[in-house]
Amino acid sequence: MEMVQIEKVSKDSVNKAKKKLSPFIIHNLSRLGIIITLLAVWELAAFLKWINPFLLGSPSGIWDETVRLIQSGQLYTDMFATVYGTILGFVIGSLLGSAIGLLLWYSKTLATIIDPFVVALNGLPKIALAPMIIIWFGSGMFSKIILASIATFIVALLSAYQGTHQIDSNLVNLMKSLGSSKGQIFKKVVIPSSLPWIISAFRLNIGFALIAVIGGEFISSDKGLGRMIFVAGNLFNLNVVWVGVLSLMAVAIILYVIVSKMENRLIPWEDSKRQKEN
């Protein structure tokens, strides 16, 4: 929603840029102002010992740690591990879940039979499985991928299956009247018609995959941003904790933007609908 507004504003800004400051620039300047003020007050408070920098960290300390962690290559290693586990788990869980959710369209009986199991698994906080998964698959990357796959699988499955329930039965009848097989109906109606639901599950799943990987890293791991935060937290090195948290934020935003771009690619017809409404 907000994304759309920003796009709209930026289009307007092209036209008005020469006359006066566009809302686009005003918004971003204000945002930058808020961040700078916050950092300045924080730094000053830490410098004047109004707050305890040992418990809260300070912007300059965070900066020093960031530079150190980049130079030593540790930030890169940890970030790569987390991103890799998240993306792989997300892709495996989301694709497998979506595929099975869609295929359940074929058999209402099977869908009804497994329904309570799916609901039970969906209600379970998946992170509760982490200790078991780590015992079974070790503390390396593999267990994090499995965790993220499980966390995203059920959401994708439920969402895809719900998508198949929203299909306009008239479209199915039309396909039948054209003499098409069940497989053709699946391919030409069920899949594309459920895609918006699948994509919206993807957007949720990026977050879930990240939570699962970080949670797994907290419990037992040899690298990753989760481990960085956990270890630094135990050592009361708050500046490093901040580096981890901010890096995670950046990772989350980037992954979210990628999925949003994917959305425009995969369901272009929704995009042209929006354009018409504008």
Place this chain on the structure above:
Amino acid sequence: MMLNSAQAVSDVTKEVGNAIELQGIKKHFYDKDENIIQVIKDITLEIKNKEFISIVGPSGCGKSTMFNIIAGLMQPTEGKVKVLGEDIVSSTGHVGYMMQKDLLFPWRTIIENVSLGLEVKGMTKKEREDIALDYLAKYGLADFAHAYPSTLSGGMRQRVALIRTLAMDPEIILLDEPFSALDYQTRLVLEEEILGILRDFGKTAVLITHDIGEAIAMSDRIAVMTQRPTCVKKIYDVGLAVELGSGMKARADHRYNDFFENIWADLDIQIGRDS
């Protein structure tokens, strides 16, 4: 080139004489409590080759059930359906279908929508897009070939739906209130256009409608149905559109009002009871 197959089929149907034969069709459903709901009491109707027939009846009288039976989407409880002389046991693409909703696939561009039926038939992409583009060009929609349906107006979308039906080259076209979602002017224009197209291609058409005027303006014959459980109450020979050359002229003819009054009386619609 695409007309060849149509001509081959219509040569066969000329010998048969009737495009559709409904023989003693009965249909009932069961509701939740296992009670029998009788929808179609008994319909026997012969629809001649290349005629335009309208089915007019009170709402909820089972017209759409009758349609689904002709299209092979539903089996009658009793009776036989013959389309082009052959018994219909399932849906095989023998009839084209056009409904109130245009039923364009939102995720397909216009040309992909038009070529849907050909794709189901297993035609190659090149073949089907050539055919689709021919039709789109003929009806002034070539510029929109690669647009998505959501960007088109209601009238244009309904025209695309018709072209999709035509591209399949069915011998029979079923029209289930195809105009009811359109504004009045667009409706008149499309009525005229469809009459012209059906005449050009020599198709048999069955139109379901609530609109008595539309039925009179377009049809060779009109079958008036009773309340549910339905059967054919009366058949009118109209033929104004063919005689006068257009639906507009049919609407202006003095016989139009006579037909209207008679059919209205047959429908026996009383406010409060019917709806």
